[in-house]
Amino acid sequence: MTTAKRDTYTPETLLSVAVRVFNDRGYDGTSMEHLSKAAGISKSSIYHHVAGKEELLRRAVSRALDGLFGILDEEHARAGRAVERLEYVVRRMVEVLTSELPYVTLLLRVRGNTGTERWALERRREFDHRVAELLKDAAADGDVRGDVEVRLATRLVFGMINSLVEWYRPDGRGMGEREVADAVVRLVFGGLRTQE
Amino acid sequence: MTTAKRDTYTPETLLSVAVRVFNDRGYDGTSMEHLSKAAGISKSSIYHHVAGKEELLRRAVSRALDGLFGILDEEHARAGRAVERLEYVVRRMVEVLTSELPYVTLLLRVRGNTGTERWALERRREFDHRVAELLKDAAADGDVRGDVEVRLATRLVFGMINSLVEWYRPDGRGMGEREVADAVVRLVFGGLRTQE
DNA sequence: CCTTGTCCCGACCGATCGTTCGGTTACTCT
DNA sequence: AGAGTAACCGAACGATCGGTCGGGACAAGG
Structure with missing residues (x-):
């Protein structure tokens, strides 16, 4: 099967984490550091999946x-x-x-x-x-x-x-x-x- | 008259300016720089009237x-x-x-x-x-x-x-x-x- | 074996954050 | 005139901001 379950992030799964944090702290009150902690990956790794904070929004x-x-x-x-x-x-x-x-x-x-x-x-x-x-x-x-x-x-x-x-x-x-x-x-x- | 009109800021008049900016940009999205521009005084002068950003809130x-x-x-x-x-x-x-x-x-x-x-x-x-x-x-x-x-x-x-x-x-x-x-x-x- | 690509990392960038500090006006009171 | 003080300023603080960079680990394909 080519579309096997992934244990890594996709833009979509990362989004669901980010949105939760955004709603908790507010968009402006959320830093990329906050997102990385919540997602369990490093700050720079986020940029592998999405272009930046605003794209998530x-x-x-x-x-x-x-x-x-x-x-x-x-x-x-x-x-x-x-x-x-x-x-x-x-x-x-x-x-x-x-x-x-x-x-x-x-x-x-x-x-x-x-x-x-x-x-x-x-x-x-x-x-x-x-x-x-x-x-x-x-x-x-x-x-x-x-x-x-x-x-x-x-x-x-x-x-x-x-x-x-x-x-x-x-x-x-x-x-x-x-x-x-x-x-x-x-x-x-x-x-x-x-x-x- | 001892209570003549003041052309300088008081905590209250400064607050009315700050609240307007807070509502425009959101509290987290507002910097002290934004407040100083809106109030027409320098950033450091704000601290003469109030203890800080959170006191305004x-x-x-x-x-x-x-x-x-x-x-x-x-x-x-x-x-x-x-x-x-x-x-x-x-x-x-x-x-x-x-x-x-x-x-x-x-x-x-x-x-x-x-x-x-x-x-x-x-x-x-x-x-x-x-x-x-x-x-x-x-x-x-x-x-x-x-x-x-x-x-x-x-x-x-x-x-x-x-x-x-x-x-x-x-x-x-x-x-x-x-x-x-x-x-x-x-x-x-x-x-x-x-x-x- | 070696290449290729995905996924991730630590280190770092210039900019901006809220706040502090030393000092300069300008007005009031004596 | 001189002292005191309220109001303000520019410069700078350490921390944190969003984002970049070069490279490491690892699996797949040849």
């Missing part, structure tokens, strides 16, 4: 962005009543956030100091606008409340969903992905107050 | 935490039906977030690399628990939905409110503090869906 945020934009191409996000497409996107966002948690976490924390970070921020804005369009259509259909501005509502809903990366941890017998997605959809659309 | 997050904990001492947060106290706290949180925006922004972004940051994280958790108690009481009264776990709901509501620091800008004819507070309260308690 670029790979990570790319993966997160691919996951998010992929949602918008799915069938249920493209056909049907706007409010139902919106609900689908919200639910899928939670699923992507949880399944790609470390990568999305990194994406949501970039500040814009480097070119890579500014590119990531731009793509995030693009995604936000796409979802805002959905909400605008649902409002035009009369399916969501009209007394809160569309842009404001979008930002608040994104705020709730994105906050997942601050506390959701997939390990052990915590709460499941499905349970979180249900809760988010209930709160976003139905609110906190008792319904009847 | 400590002063900033302290101010933010004082604002938040102050809410819990106010009368409307201490007396009345739990769901109404909760609504009051939510509204006041938005007001504190907007009025002390740069300081709270910094607080919500600390990672825990230094002792000061870990202390800030601990106090934040304490505040979260206090609000979670409020929500638990409101659930016991039957005033908020019971099909979403209290801890989960608290985290999601905090996520929505705290996301303010990512987009709210007080300048010019954007949206007012009152408008934002109304929208947050409506969405948190009533949800996105049309009510009737």
